Amino acid sequence: MAKSWEEINARIASGEAVVMTAEEFGALAADEGVSAAARKVDVVTTGTFGPMCSTGAFLNFGHSDPPIKMGEITLNDVPASGGLAAVDTYIGATEPSRTKGIEYGGAHVIEDLLRGRAVHLKATGPGTDCYPRTEIDTWVTLEDLNQAYFFNPRNAYQNYAVAVNTGDQALYTYLGTLLPRLSNATYCSAGALSPLLNDPTYRTIGVGSRIFVAGAAGYVAWEGTQHNPHQDRDEHGVPVKPAGTLAVIADLKAASPEYFSAATFTKYGVSAFVGIGVPIPVLDEEIAETLALTDADLKATIFDYGVQRRSRPALGQVSYAQLRSGSIEVEGKTVPTGPISSLPKARAIAAELKRWIAQEKFTLAAPLQQLPQPGSQAFKPLEIRTEEAI
Amino acid sequence: MARRRLDLTFPPSQATKPIAYHLVKDFDLTPNILRAQIQPGQQGRMLLEVVGPREAIDAGVAFLAGEGIEVLPAASDICLDEDQCVTCGLCTAVCKPGALTLDNDSKLVFDKDKCVYCEACVVACPRRAITLRF
Numbered sequence: 001m002a003k004s005w006e007e008i009n010a011r012i013a014s015g016e017a018v019v020m021t022a023e024e025f026g027a028l029a030a031d032e033g034v035s036a037a038a039r040k041v042d043v044v045t046t047g048t049f050g051p052m053c054s055t056g057a058f059l060n061f062g063h064s065d066p067p068i069k070m071g072e073i074t075l076n077d078v079p080a081s082g083g084l085a086a087v088d089t090y091i092g093a094t095e096p097s098r099t100k101g102i103e104y105g106g107a108h109v110i111e112d113l114l115r116g117r118a119v120h121l122k123a124t125g126p127g128t129d130c131y132p133r134t135e136i137d138t139w140v141t142l143e144d145l146n147q148a149y150f151f152n153p154r155n156a157y158q159n160y161a162v163a164v165n166t167g168d169q170a171l172y173t174y175l176g177t178l179l180p181r182l183s184n185a186t187y188c189s190a191g192a193l194s195p196l197l198n199d200p201t202y203r204t205i206g207v208g209s210r211i212f213v214a215g216a217a218g219y220v221a222w223e224g225t226q227h228n229p230h231q232d233r234d235e236h237g238v239p240v241k242p243a244g245t246l247a248v249i250a251d252l253k254a255a256s257p258e259y260f261s262a263a264t265f266t267k268y269g270v271s272a273f274v275g276i277g278v279p280i281p282v283l284d285e286e287i288a289e290t291l292a293l294t295d296a297d298l299k300a301t302i303f304d305y306g307v308q309r310r311s312r313p314a315l316g317q318v319s320y321a322q323l324r325s326g327s328i329e330v331e332g333k334t335v336p337t338g339p340i341s342s343l344p345k346a347r348a349i350a351a352e353l354k355r356w357i358a359q360e361k362f363t364l365a366a367p368l369q370q371l372p373q374p375g376s377q378a379f380k381p382l383e384i385r386t387e388e389a390i
Numbered sequence: 391m392a393r394r395r396l397d398l399t400f401p402p403s404q405a406t407k408p409i410a411y412h413l414v415k416d417f418d419l420t421p422n423i424l425r426a427q428i429q430p431g432q433q434g435r436m437l438l439e440v441v442g443p444r445e446a447i448d449a450g451v452a453f454l455a456g457e458g459i460e461v462l463p464a465a466s467d468i469c470l471d472e473d474q475c476v477t478c479g480l481c482t483a484v485c486k487p488g489a490l491t492l493d494n495d496s497k498l499v500f501d502k503d504k505c506v507y508c509e510a511c512v513v514a515c516p517r518r519a520i521t522l523r524f
Contacts, residue, residue: 049476051516103518176480177514184483261476263516271516273476324496338483342476343496 002284008042009363017042019358021350022193022291029292038288043357043364044280046198047349048190050341051263051271053174054154054225056092057110057252060146061121063087069131070123074098075109086131093272105270107262113142114257148252150213154224156276158196158244159300160188162318164330167306172267176340178305182330185302185337190346191295191320195278198291200238201374204280206367211248212277212353214260217362218250223371228379234299236290240317241301244371248276259349275345277353279364295320302330310381392444395464396451400434404458417450418442424507437464437507467523468505474519481511481520
């Protein structure tokens with residue numbers, strides 16, 4: 001029953017494509033079997049909305065008169081990179097404000113731009129023959145910028161840790177507040193709706209895939225940083241620990257604050273909730289098998305963040321259905337759970353992407369280049385060494 | 391047995407009055423101080439939960455009012471800004487009394503009666519969507 005990308009795109013273009021969210025497809029496959037579901041459905045949409053620290057935007061301000069070669073740049077007191085051409089910058093989501101610290105950061109600047117608010121731009125430069133101005137103090141809106149686009153080096157993590165704390169002190173982490181002595185557990189994945197859990201070996205998701213990024217149509221630009229396909233996998237080939245990642249690009253001017261939200265994690269730092277949705281073509285039964293997996297089938301590994309080392313002890317595996325039930329068992333103790341990735345938002349993203357495909361004829365793009373495959377590369381640590389030791 | 395939550399405002403002259411003692415000894419109530427901001431010689435506030443027979447609570451409240459303490463039903467002290475909330479659910483992970491939970495659709499439900507004003511959710515919320523007015 002194999003279908004080609006071209007056949008599926010032709011059906012999208014003619015308005016005949018059958019599109020379902022990953023949750024709907026899982027329910028259909030449970031009712032009618034995977035083969036029947038694979039024949040019936042052309043595209044499955046996924047979605048996720050969690051904090052993704054490796055997020056940011058390239059901006060071009062245009063030239064003032066006389067022009068300036070911006071070196072030190074701040075936007076609403078948040079430092080942005082001055083290491084690019086005269087009026088280009090990159091604002092990273094996790095950069096804290098010089099005056100408000102982690103309560104306002106790069107992610108908040110991006111959210112303010114998306115909301116149409118004016119942002120205070122201040123910069124200094126060396127003053128050169130071609131860029132004589134040495135200081136600038138002005139206000140800019142998203143509309144004023146020549147280019148503004150997300151380039152997020154690591155989004156849409158394929159699975160993530162379940163975090164617990166066996167220590168005696170509360171820990172304030174990027175996975176929220178972890179109460180002492182196994183008093184809570186937090187987790188961060190859209191589970192059955194998660195893009196890379198639905199295509200675990202990156203058959204259809206690769207460089208050039210057209211995707212949903214914060215409400216805009218964007219692309220997978222490259223493998224994400226820390227992309228680690230060489231991770232433990234279950235009988236379906238699905239990773240049970242943090243594995244693949246995506247670097248994504250999309251027009252900030254076409255994005256929506258409904259699908260991008262700045263975040264502050266107390267005593268940790270700034271981050272950004274980013275909405276990512278990926279459409280997956282139902283090419284054959286093999287991909288349908290993983291598209292049909294539900295929260296009961298997908299598992300995550302529990303890690304003890306009470307051990308503050310690179311390799312934290314693993315305390316077992318649980319399914320996303322167990323995590324969503326509100327409590328799990330860890331070392332014989334019933335531990336209440338709480339999510340960090342928003343399921344209602346993930347559902348809204350998968351539904352919106354479904355609407356794009358079914359109503360706006362958003363066609364799919366086959367990968368121009370595959371992401372590194374399982375077994376192809378290992379994840380390297382950073383060793384601390386001296387120059388002499390090299 | 392009834393349970394009631396009261397928001398008490400103390401005038402400066404009554405700020406050091408040992409009201410918990412009187413509620414126990416004179417009215418046989420079980421007081422539980424959830425939050426308090428009391429300084430001698432200044433206006434003070436207390437969020438107080440009392441448990442006991444309904445008539446005893448009414449009598450206790452009348453006693454407090456007679457002492458010049460303003461007594462209001464405690465309400466809407468924890469505020470959730472729904473425009474800021476992204477329903478991530480992280481607040482539910484730190485809410486030990488179970489006042490903040492997710493329903494079957496993963497929508498956030500806040501049961502104010504279970505809240506003990508510990509502020510764990512205020513600190514945990516990455517959107518700073520939860521505030522405590524006290």
